[in-house]
Amino acid sequence: MKTVKKAAEILLSVLLWAIILIMALFTFTTLATRDEKSVSRVAGYTPLIVKSPSMAPTFNEGDLIIIKACDVKKLVEGDVITFHTIINNEFALNTHRIISIVDNGVARSYTTKGDNNAMADTHMISDGDIVGKYVTRLPAMGRFMTFLSSSTGFLLVIVLPMLLFFIYQVYHLIMVSINLKKAIAAEEATDVAQKESEAAAKLAEAEAALAEAKRIKEEAEAKLAQAEGTKADE
Numbered sequence: 001m002k003t004v005k006k007a008a009e010i011l012l013s014v015l016l017w018a019i020i021l022i023m024a025l026f027t028f029t030t031l032a033t034r035d036e037k038s039v040s041r042v043a044g045y046t047p048l049i050v051k052s053p054s055m056a057p058t059f060n061e062g063d064l065i066i067i068k069a070c071d072v073k074k075l076v077e078g079d080v081i082t083f084h085t086i087i088n089n090e091f092a093l094n095t096h097r098i099i100s101i102v103d104n105g106v107a108r109s110y111t112t113k114g115d116n117n118a119m120a121d122t123h124m125i126s127d128g129d130i131v132g133k134y135v136t137r138l139p140a141m142g143r144f145m146t147f148l149s150s151s152t153g154f155l156l157v158i159v160l161p162m163l164l165f166f167i168y169q170v171y172h173l174i175m176v177s178i179n180l181k182k183a184i185a186a187e188e189a190t191d192v193a194q195k196e197s198e199a200a201a202k203l204a205e206a207e208a209a210l211a212e213a214k215r216i217k218e219e220a221e222a223k224l225a226q227a228e229g230t231k232a233d234e
Helices: 001-033 141-149 151-233
Strands: 045-049 064-066 081-089 088-104 108-113 130-138
Touching: 001 151, 045 130, 045 141, 064 141, 081 108, 141 151
Parallel strands: none
Antiparallel strands: 045 064, 064 130, 081 088, 081 130, 088 108
């Protein structure tokens, strides 16, 4: 029983930490993509959700990719970068591969292309447009983060487990309180029993002492009577 209880406590602790990590990743991702004109970073890294298949099979729609701030002067053809651009007349972040670089000695411009696209991107970009360099991907994690951002996903993955954990903690606190009260009651009962035992022992000692005193008195009275009888005979 204790082993099962311990295993349950460990499982709940792992679940709690998993929820905390998921919430942290969710918050980080949300902050990182809240504005297409600016990108948040932690230690230079930013997670982004892939929203199109233009870079398949390097990464796919629904993946979560990690990009890192970089020195743009060290970028070379073949690097995959994330940059600010215009898509459908709106500011957007895009992640494509560099296919050519033009350096006029003062600034550089880049032509990019999706691995899954037949043609290069329409807009050339400059150093100031570049957000970072692609590092790695978490397959399908982007779909999970998108699901998590929905009301249903947030309820099922975050709210419900936290609620269950809270209920368990309340239950655990109540059981600890009950067990503590039982322990105190048992200790008090033990103290009372011990005091009663000590009192009974003292009473027995007193009765024994009284009986001994009575015996001594009777012996003394007998000897006195005997002495008086002897005196009368004389």
